[in-house]
Amino acid sequence: MVSAMETLTAIRERRSVKYFDPDHAMSEAEIRQLLEAALCSPTSFNMQNWRFIAVTDPDKKAALRAAAWNQAQVSEASLTLLICANLDAHQNAGRYWKDAPDPVREVIVPMIEPFYGDKAELQRDEAMRSTGIAAQTIMLAAKAMGYDSCPMIGFDPSKAxxxxxxxxxxxxxxxxxxxxxxxxxxxxxxxxxxxAVVHRDSFPRP
Ligand SMILES: Cc1cc2nc3c(=O)[nH]c(=O)nc-3n(C[C@H](O)[C@H](O)[C@H](O)COP(=O)(O)O)c2cc1C
Structure with missing residues (x-):
């Protein structure tokens, strides 16, 4: 059952949990519900540059745990999600606007490739923006579904x-x-x- 947790409650109650029930399995329907929520996350020019690898296979989880300095949550969580991004998502951008009215599509689509093409740093920045937003969407959706989560960068990305x-x-x-x-x-x-972190209208002058 999906609880009707309010957004602000989910935001306040989301915490990075390190110990999960290793015997609990999420159903395929729950995994899909969670990731369909992720697909509602915003991306620049709607380019949907995130890619999600949902790992449930015990051998893969064990291998990922070994690549994550043996952090228990990697294999004990029900779902170990690798959030990746396609750096070339700005190419063939018509597909992201195929259902838009013609005048909108005709203006926006030609802007996308020149905006990102051969700008490696911007492509990477956009990947990190999109995946960060999606990660928070996932963690809040998980909370609303009665699950907890832990975001992680403590792993060897090339091994993973x-x-x-x-x-x-x-x-x-x-x-x-x-x-x-x-x-x-x-x-x-x-x-x-x-x-210390919120200022009105501009940074305070020294
Ligand atoms: C990008 C990122 C990477 C993180 N990597 C790890 C990690 O590898 N292992 C871990 O136990 N926690 C990790 N955390 C969790 C942070 O330690 C945690 O978010 C922070 O202490 C705040 O606690 P809270 O999430 O419970 O509010 C990471 C968090 C973020 C956002």
């Missing part, structure tokens, strides 16, 4: 790339583990005060 057969011109952004929490996260360890 081999395990999941990451294609050329794709990059690994982060891992997100999702499952039934066995142990809650520790209390937040040291949040910066609101005033």
């Amino acid at each position: 790339a081999e395990i999941i057969d990451l294609p050329e011109r794709h990059i690994m952004a982060l891992m997100v583990t999702i499952g039934k929490a066995l142990k809650p996260a520790n209390p937040r360890p040291g949040q910066l005060p609101y005033e």
Whole structure:
């Protein structure tokens, strides 16, 4: 059953959980529901540059755990998600606007390739923006579905790339583990005060 958790509650209650019930399996319908939520995440020019590898195979999870300095959540979570991106997603961009009205498509589609083509840093930045937004969407959707999660970059990306057969011109952004929490996260360890990170209209002058 999907709980009707409110968005702000899900945001506040999402924490990085490290211990998951290794005997719990998410159903295929739940995995699909979670990832369909991810596909609602915004991307620049709607280019949907994220790619999601949903790992449930125990051998693959064990191999990923070994590539993640043996962090338990990688194999004990029900779903170990590798969030990757296609650096060439700006190509053949007509498919992202095929259902738009003609005048909209005719203006937007020709802008996309010149905006990103041969700008390696921008392509990578866009990959990280899109995957970061999608990761948070997934973690909040997981919370609303009664699951917990942990975002992770503590793994060897080249080893993980081999395990999941990451294609050329794709990059690994982060891992997100999702499952039934066995142990809650520790209390937040040291949040910066609101005033240290939020300013009105401009940065304060020194
Ligand atoms: C990009 C990223 C990478 C992270 N990598 C790891 C990791 O490899 N292992 C881990 O246990 N936690 C990891 N975390 C979790 C952070 O430690 C955690 O988000 C932070 O301490 C704040 O706690 P909270 O998520 O419970 O609010 C990562 C978080 C982010 C956003």
